[in-house]
Amino acid sequence: MTLPYTDRAYLVTGAASGIGLACAQHLAAGGAARLVLADRDAAALARLDLGCTLDLLPGDVADEALWDEAAAVLTGIDGAVVNAGVAGAGAIGSLSFAEWRRILSVNLDGAFLTLRAVLRAMEGRAGAIVAVASAAGIKAEPGVAAYGASKAGLIQLVKVAAKEGAPQRLRVNAIAPAGVETPVWDAVPMFAERAAAIGRDAAFAELAALATPLGRYAKPEEVAAQVGFLLSDAAALVTGTVLVSDGGYLL
Template structure:
């Protein structure tokens, strides 16, 4: 039975990876209208879905973009746009720190604020896509991990503020997911060139994950859809850890 009939959903970072998989899941589950945001206008134009689609190319860090975007009728939002990066703290350029924080946290703040304003009268559900890196410290991911830890706390604050308006806000914290975000991580990119992308994912997962594999974007999308659905009607302010046992 369709879970999202007659509902309008916003998905950021919708042109690839978890965002695209989530948009496809919501459309398959009956969403009437999807508002898709991504900085990559060409990739966004290639997204085809069996429902009404509003493609909104833009930068989630741009307050003017959100002020101009029509979110009327919004019921659901997936705060997914983000970037990765890796460097030891002592070698981390400040401009790279600011770039990662501005996209992953400033952009998320503006997205959540816009969604909550749009849902003010009717309620709704929001899922913030964070990371297990925001829960477990590892060398080399200071900016990324800090941004995702802050995002999870931002989601909890939003959940408490949104509850009187029947706005639910939850976070999801995947560990390894086979998405293009890994391609900019030097360690992974080097290994993928040496042995192939699939083999590099398998090698990483065997080392880091008790279950011995990384998630597919479609699996995370299904978990996001659950948190957005009426089946999760009493869940708010929670973080769903989807990590294959990485935190153990």
């Protein structure tokens, strides 16, 4: 049986941990011949062994120079997972501009630069791109203005990219998870404090019980499988959409 990504090449950003790592593992297990992996954690990238050819791009996705230098290695890719992101929290009235810019820089500027590089590399070729957005970009909650705005902007960016890519049969979609059990939560003070008090697993369970009708958060591997569907030929007519995978959070 032919695997879904046989002989294909993909870029994955934020590939050293969390959803990005799970996506890279999913693509490699599905037959991908080559993966271009980007992350600012160069040491973690260097430790990866996924059973296929790996081209590593250590650096900040919001650094335009990274993508200028990556043009050659992106040649021949069939798609991308635009995943790199950071979290943060704070009410608008108390949020510093530096913190606002930190979050928007990675989550939106970095996504734009990644998309631009991929679209240039794939000019004239069919393929698929998936951006990892968030339910926070759809539903308003106190304290997540910067993160929510960055993900809402990313959703609109995906829709525009889908229209621009459609003439060449290049599909662009987004996935919008709610809570996912990834290290990004460790940067959220409320979670970090609770995890220190009762343990990470218990803190995730507590949060999920409060916010998610299905009563649990997603595992990175579950999100990766959904991203994989959107990248695959099984989603050949799906473009410009947002796959909400939130356990009922938006209900």
